[in-house]
Amino acid sequence: MMLEGKSGPYFSSLDSSIDILKKRAQELIENINESRQKDHALMTNFRDSLKIKVSDLTEKLEERMYQIYNHHNKIIQEKLQEFTQKMAKISHLETELKQVCHTVETVYKDLCVQPEATTLEEEQIHKDGEC
Secondary structure (H helix, E strand, O other): OOOOOOOOHHHHHHHHHHHHHHHHHHHHHHHHHHHHHHHHHHHHHHHHHHHHHHHHHHHHHHHHHHHHHHHHHHHHHHHHHHHHHHHHHHHHHHHHHHHHHHHHHHHHHHHHOOOOOOOHHHHHHHHHHOO
16 A cells, blocks of 8 residues: 555546546536526616617607697697687677666666656655656
8 A cells, every 4th residue: 555645546536536526616617607697698688678668668658648638739729719719708798788787777767767747646656666
């Protein structure tokens, strides 16, 4: 047996096996790191692609939203114009009604005015009737 500083075939075979295991472990670690880099690149590409898709969809949604706003604005504008016209008509009718009321009031007062030559008895009859 050779234990005095010389390696025998057993130890050299053991050293060789350890070197092979170290090399294999290093290769596995490198493979894992390469795989992780590929995964990272894939996720980066996926994220970028997703951002583009989301941006496109957001833009389309925004365009559609503004189309709807414009459509609603036209409807609102038409309704406001109708409302303004109706309010003007109401104001005109209100003025006409006030004129009619004033005319009726004037006619009523004219009918109720007694001639100065009436007698006291006629005045009393007139007061009892109260125009």
